[in-house]
Amino acid sequence: MSIEIKPLDTVCNFMARPWGGSNLHTLLNKRSAHSTNLGESWEVSDLPGNKTELIFGHFQCPVGDFFKSYPEMLGSIIYDAFDHFPIMLKYIDASETLSVQLHPRADIIASLPGEPAPKNEAWYIISAAPGAAIYLGLKDVTGQEHLAKLIKNQKLINHLNRVEVHPGELYYVPAGTVHAIGAGILLAEVQQCSDTTYRLYDWGRLGLDGHPRELHLAESMACCNFAPADTLAHSSLETPDFTINICNSEIITLPSKELYLLMFVGGESSVKNSANIASYHYKIGATTILPASPASWTIDATNGTVLIISSGKTAIK
Numbered sequence: 300m301s302i303e304i305k306p307l308d309t310v311c312n313f314m315a316r317p318w319g320g321s322n323l324h325t326l327l328n329k330r331s332a333h334s335t336n337l338g339e340s341w342e343v344s345d346l347p348g349n350k351t352e353l354i355f356g357h358f359q360c361p362v363g364d365f366f367k368s369y370p371e372m373l374g375s376i377i378y379d380a381f382d383h384f385p386i387m388l389k390y391i392d393a394s395e396t397l398s399v400q401l402h403p404r405a406d407i408i409a410s411l412p413g414e415p416a417p418k419n420e421a422w423y424i425i426s427a428a429p430g431a432a433i434y435l436g437l438k439d440v441t442g443q444e445h446l447a448k449l450i451k452n453q454k455l456i457n458h459l460n461r462v463e464v465h466p467g468e469l470y471y472v473p474a475g476t477v478h479a480i481g482a483g484i485l486l487a488e489v490q491q492c493s494d495t496t497y498r499l500y501d502w503g504r505l506g507l508d509g510h511p512r513e514l515h516l517a518e519s520m521a522c523c524n525f526a527p528a529d530t531l532a533h534s535s536l537e538t539p540d541f542t543i544n545i546c547n548s549e550i551i552t553l554p555s556k557e558l559y560l561l562m563f564v565g566g567e568s569s570v571k572n573s574a575n576i577a578s579y580h581y582k583i584g585a586t587t588i589l590p591a592s593p594a595s596w597t598i599d600a601t602n603g604t605v606l607i608i609s610s611g612k613t614a615i616k
Contacts, residue, residue, distance in 0.1 A: 304574060304575075304592045305355075306570055306579050306589055307354065307587060307590060308354045309342050309351055309352070309353060309354075309388075309588065311340045311341055311351060312340075312341040313337060313339070314338055314339035314341065315336045315337060315338060315507060316338025316507075317338075317504055317505065317506055317507050317512075318336075318338060318393055318394060318395035318396065319336040319392055320335075320337065320338075320393070321335065322394075322485045323390060323485075323584075324337065326425070326426060326583070326584070327340070327390055327425075327584030328584045329390075329584055336507065337392065338391065339389050339390070340389060340390040341387070341388075342388040342586035343362055343386065343387055343388040343586065344387050345363035345384035346383065346387070346492060349494070350363060363378075363383060363384045369590070372592075373591060374609075375557060375558075375610045375612050376558050376609075379416075379491070379492060384492060385491060385492050385540065386491070386492065386541055386560060387490050387491065387492045387493070388487070388489055388490075388560060388562060388586060388608070389487070390425075390486070390487055390488075392485050393480045393481065393483070393484045395482050395504070396479055396480070398498045398499070398501040399434065399455060399459065399477060399498070399501070400477070400479065400496050400519075401478065401497055401499065401523060401524075402418035402419075402420070402474045402495060402522070403418065403474055403497070404473075404474040404475045404524075407521060407522060411518055411521065411522075412518070415495040415518075417474050417491060417495075418474055418490055418493035418494075419471075419472070419490065419491055419540050420488055420489065421470065421471050421490070421541075421543055422470045422472060422480070422487070423487040423488075423489075423562075423564060424464045424465060424467065424468045424470075425485045425487060425565070425583075426466055426484070427466060427485075428482070430463060431481050431482065431483035432462055433462050433464055433478065433481055434460065434477075434479040435459075435470065435472065435478050435529075435530050436460045436476055436524075436528020436530065437458055437477050437528070438460055440458050441525075443523070446525075450499060450500055450516065455499065459479070460530050464481075467545075469532060469534070469536060469543065469545065470529075470532060471529055471533060471536055473529075473538075474522070475524035476528050477528075487564050487606060489541055489543055489608050491540050491541075496515075497519040497522060498515055498519070499515075499519045538611055539611045540611050541608055541609070542608070542610065542612075542613055543607070543608055544615040545604065545605075545606060545607075546568075546605040546606075548600065549600060549601070550599045551597070552595050552596070552597045553596045554615070555591075555593055555594060555595045555596075556592070556593065557591050557609055557613050558588065559588070559596065559607055560586070560609070561586065561587050561588070561589065561598070561607060562605070562606040562608070563582065563583055563586070563603060563605055564583060564604050564605065565604030566582075566583060566602045566603030566604060567580065567582050567583070567602050567603050568580075568599060568601075568602070568603035568605050569581070570587070570589065570598055571596070571597050572589075572595070572596055572597075573596075574592065574594035581603075
């Protein structure tokens with residue numbers, strides 16, 4: 300069975316978080332049952348128990364199931380070792396600073412308890428309050444014993460790289476990097492399909508249930524990368540897991556026969572496939588997937604900004 304080649308719009312899942320705010324409503328046009336503490340909008344997810352859906356015609360289908368039914372639309376993307384659609388997308392609103400945390404590296408997950416999945420990620424800053432910052436990597440920490448002592452004595456904050464951020468900046472956060480998103484930041488997150496997070500420190504905060512959230516000190520120590528972190532903003536990213544290009548105030552025609560995920564992170568933009576005359580219009584906060592097609596896709600972001608996410612093997616510019 301063949302279907303019309305058109306953008307596959309996503310149906311997001313909302314997540315309430317103790318550090319969440321209201322910017323997903325007010326700045327990204329999101330509507331949910333949560334009026335406060337709305338921290339995350341999962342735009343694309345193939346995680347069991349939290350799968351997001353795609354819209355095609357009058358139907359909806361979980362993203363992973365859809366592409367298993369239409370593998371010709373994947374281009375060079377392949378499912379990961381956990382049999383998931385490999386890329387996950389979120390919008391995150393931090394009204395408070397998130398926990399200091401890290402994610403497992405692929406080279407050590409076999410030695411960790413449970414069934415962890417590796418998670419490399421990237422952040423695109425959509426808006427930031429004056430002076431808002433992210434924390435990215437450790438400084439002057441000699442090893443696990445030193446790190447444990449800093450956490451115990453509540454001095455970890457003095458050994459985190461604080462990076463003041465501004466709208467339009469893109470940062471890479473590979474697995475094993477100690478990190479936190481600071482208060483006053485709204486961002487788009489691109490990551491591997493994983494929800495494995497190890498918390499080192501949570502500022503003494505209580506969860507939505509009124510109890511302190513769990514820390515994962517042993518797992519964090521095992522995963523931690525003590526080498527200097529990359530704290531520079533990037534104009535684009537090419538990683539083994541995904542490629543991110545920023546289309547800003549311009550028109551781009553994408554190479555054919557590849558799948559692209561688009562996050563509309565500013566203004567208004569439109570998308571068109573050269574095989575038909577239809578044009579599809581999007582505002583900030585939307586997400587869509589452009590299936591691989593023999594014809595090429597064109598993005599008109601003359602009045603907007605779009606993140607173009609593709610396989611780690613795919614170069615756009």
